Amino acid sequence: MLVRCLRASPWKAYCGPHASWVATLASRSMTGTGSCSSGRLAANETGSHVRDAQLVSLVVLEMDHGRRRWNVKLRSVDEKRQSHRAAVERAAGDRGAVLIGAAGQALPDDVDTRAVVLVEGASDQLAVEALAARRGRDLDAEGVSVVSIGGAGNIGRFLQLFGPQGLAVRLAGLYDAAEERDFRRGLERAGFGSDLTRDDMEALGFYVCVADLEDELIRSLGATAVEHIIDAQGELRSFRTLQQQPAQQGRTIEQQLRRFMGTRGGRKIQYAPVLVEALDLTRVPRSLDRVLAHV
Secondary structure, eight states: OEEEOOTTSOOEEEEOGGGOEEEEEOOEEETTTEEEOOEEEEGGGSOHHHHTOSOEEEEEEEEETTEEEEEEEEOOOOHHHHHHHHHHHHHHGGGHHHHHHHHHHHSOTTSOOOEEEEESSHHHHHHHHHHHHHTTOOHHHHTEEEEEOSSGGGHHHHHHHHSTTTTOOEEEEEEEGGGHHHHHHHHHHTTSOSSOOHHHHHHTTEEEESSOHHHHHHHHHOHHHHHHHHHHTTOHHHHHHHHTSGGGTTOOHHHHHHHHHTSSTTHHHHHHHHHHHHSOTTSOOHHHHHHHHHO
């Protein structure tokens, strides 16, 4: 069984001198295939034909009688793709691997990318993609990519990469209220305007979550519905334990639920698509609804 890794998977690619590529596929559960183990595939491990290739176009996981192995498909770089790569390298600076990986994720070879949605983390990415699916949108077919930038501090580099000074695709974004300054400064430095207000940023397609997307999803669903979801995930006992902690006394249940989402690594990623799936589509958080509508 051959399965293409979903665009949401946090795989990254690095383009070094002479087009020597290294692909990294991070740990990620894939629907219908079990879990992908963390792995690293270097060019010199795949045969001389890979070292001579100009582009690794797709990383796939091949299941052969229960054994996992990596497979790499190759294609030539056309003229447009070469100009894209040059723009990426100019924007990447000393953080080439991270940004070139983002470009590889956002500019798949079989899709003419017309828009990129920049979000702070993987859970935000999954939430946007889950809402798109619920609204019947095929982002791949539309040429829309959702890219996790790995924290608000990276926004400037990504705006330089994908904005008018780089790949010049249509942009939108989602950010937490506490990170508004980083996003505003990044947009201004990337040439999107000066002295930007929140309304100005929305006009550009960048929407704020108060306090963050998990908080907005919890409020949209209601505490009772979120508790039912936690119960269905087998974690209600863990949530009750958190509620009994001294630091949680006096907090609202919504505040406790938000805290619970951040108490274990990977929990936000686990719950983001589940919470979106449970939403009444007439009660989608404004920021999430608007950012998707913008592209």
